[in-house]
Amino acid sequence: MEVRTRAPGKIILSGEHAVVHGSTAIAAAIDLYTHVLFRLPAPSENHESIELELKDMGLVFSWPSRRLEEAFTAIDIIPSTLETCSPDCLKLIASLVEEKNIPEDKIWLSSGICAFLYLYISVHRFKPAMVAITSELPLGSGLGSSASFCVSLAAAFLSLTEVISIADEKNGWLTLNKSNLEIVNKLAFEGERIIHGKPSGIDNTISTFGRLIMFKSGELIQIESTIPLRMLITNTKVGRNTKALVSGVSERVFRHPGAMHAVFTAIDFISKELASTIETPATSDISITGRENKIEELMEMNQGLLQCMGVSHDSIGTVLRATAKYKLASKLTGAGGGGCVLTLLPTLISSTVVDKVVEELESLGFKCFKAQVGGEGLQICYG
Numbered sequence: 001m002e003v004r005t006r007a008p009g010k011i012i013l014s015g016e017h018a019v020v021h022g023s024t025a026i027a028a029a030i031d032l033y034t035h036v037l038f039r040l041p042a043p044s045e046n047h048e049s050i051e052l053e054l055k056d057m058g059l060v061f062s063w064p065s066r067r068l069e070e071a072f073t074a075i076d077i078i079p080s081t082l083e084t085c086s087p088d089c090l091k092l093i094a095s096l097v098e099e100k101n102i103p104e105d106k107i108w109l110s111s112g113i114c115a116f117l118y119l120y121i122s123v124h125r126f127k128p129a130m131v132a133i134t135s136e137l138p139l140g141s142g143l144g145s146s147a148s149f150c151v152s153l154a155a156a157f158l159s160l161t162e163v164i165s166i167a168d169e170k171n172g173w174l175t176l177n178k179s180n181l182e183i184v185n186k187l188a189f190e191g192e193r194i195i196h197g198k199p200s201g202i203d204n205t206i207s208t209f210g211r212l213i214m215f216k217s218g219e220l221i222q223i224e225s226t227i228p229l230r231m232l233i234t235n236t237k238v239g240r241n242t243k244a245l246v247s248g249v250s251e252r253v254f255r256h257p258g259a260m261h262a263v264f265t266a267i268d269f270i271s272k273e274l275a276s277t278i279e280t281p282a283t284s285d286i287s288i289t290g291r292e293n294k295i296e297e298l299m300e301m302n303q304g305l306l307q308c309m310g311v312s313h314d315s316i317g318t319v320l321r322a323t324a325k326y327k328l329a330s331k332l333t334g335a336g337g338g339g340c341v342l343t344l345l346p347t348l349i350s351s352t353v354v355d356k357v358v359e360e361l362e363s364l365g366f367k368c369f370k371a372q373v374g375g376e377g378l379q380i381c382y383g
């Protein structure tokens with residue numbers, strides 16, 4: 001039995017970090033995916049391990065099924081689907097991952113591999129399996145690689161159970177109905193908890209459902225944009241870790257609760273205003289340029305508040321200054337601390353100006369690309 005899944009990365013237009021503390025945020029899916037190939041071998045194949053291949057990195061990890069079963073039985077914990085991983089269970093999983101001697105320069109993969117083991121065992125226990133993963137996303141750069149990893153894995157594992165069933169077909173890919181997507185999203189969230197520590201759930205939700213969403217306290221509202229929302233994405237290539245940045249913000253809240261709550265309230269207003277600007281009917285009196293100016297101002301305000309939270313970075317400042325020379329507005333996206341920066345490309349901007357901005361940013365050592373915004377979420381294909 002075999003299944004393939006793919007789940008998209010995302011950009012956050014406004015509200016990252018504040019969303020962890022209950023503010024509204026807006027996110028859109030992008031057309032860069034994590035792909036999973038999952039196979040449950042037939043008994044005749046005599047395959048006796050759970051094998052994970054990270055194809056982009058040329059790494060393969062494998063755990064004998066019997067060894068895993070013995071280790072979990074010894075501590076009397078068998079994770080069950082959709083339950084949060086307990087501290088004891090996570091400790092055991094971390095030790096099983098540590099045994100694999102991950103190369104020092106790839107040690108940041110450990111949390112993803114722990115999430116993989118947890119998601120797998122919670123659905124299929126210790127059944128032998130082969131899982132291969134590739135990703136079109138830069139990992140650990142603010143574009144939701146961890147969430148698309150968890151969503152594509154959760155969907156692959158659940159697809160070979162009775163829990164979910166296929167709803168529809170489009171271009172060779174199958175999609176799930178809303179209640180099945182909710183189950184996948186819930187399981188993926190448990191994986192994100194292992195990678196992010198305290199996720200808001202926005203990244204796994206946009207990766208599962210796709211399109212453009214407004215998200216607050218675990219609830220999503222799908223929104224429709226009436227303007228193109230073309231974004232230039234600049235990867236500063238400065239590595240960072242979402243878990244550490246999210247906990248840094250919580251520490252700042254602990255030190256300055258009043259000021260930080262005022263910042264979160266301001267961001268809640270910014271996200272709501274951004275949503276209504278994006279959704280304004282095309283027939284309204286305000287021109288597209290007028291609305292784009294408003295979006296740019298809101299992006300700048302959000303960036304300033306992200307700076308207040310301590311999640312910006314010198315490299316992000318460099319991108320902001322370079323794009324400001326061309327009168328373009330930018331903000332970090334995702335957890336910040338490096339990673340990716342968004343720049344709105346207004347409808348009337350000429351391709352010559354865009355080329356010049358890209359040339360300047362790339363001459364500074366950054367990598368620029370454009371992504372389609374607001375596309376499909378999770379998709380499945382049985383092999």
Ligand SMILES: Nc1ncnc2c1ncn2[C@@H]1O[C@H](COP(=O)(O)OP(=O)(O)OP(=O)(O)O)[C@@H](O)[C@H]1O
Nearest residue numbers: 108109112135140141142143144145146242334335
């Ligand atoms: N394709 C993958 N293979 C293995 N591990 C992955 C993969 N994609 C993501 N991960 C795991 O997720 C971690 C990166 O997650 P992190 O949340 O820090 O960044 P991000 O999700 O790319 O950005 P953000 O959370 O700001 O959107 C990696 O260190 C790794 O553990």
Ligand SMILES: C[C@@](O)(CCO)CC(=O)[O-]
Nearest residue numbers: 016017199200201334335
């Ligand atoms: C920084 C954060 O707000 C977004 C990361 O893409 C974390 C989260 O919401 O889980």
Ligand SMILES: [Mg+2]
Nearest residue numbers: 144146147242
């Ligand atoms: Mg992440």
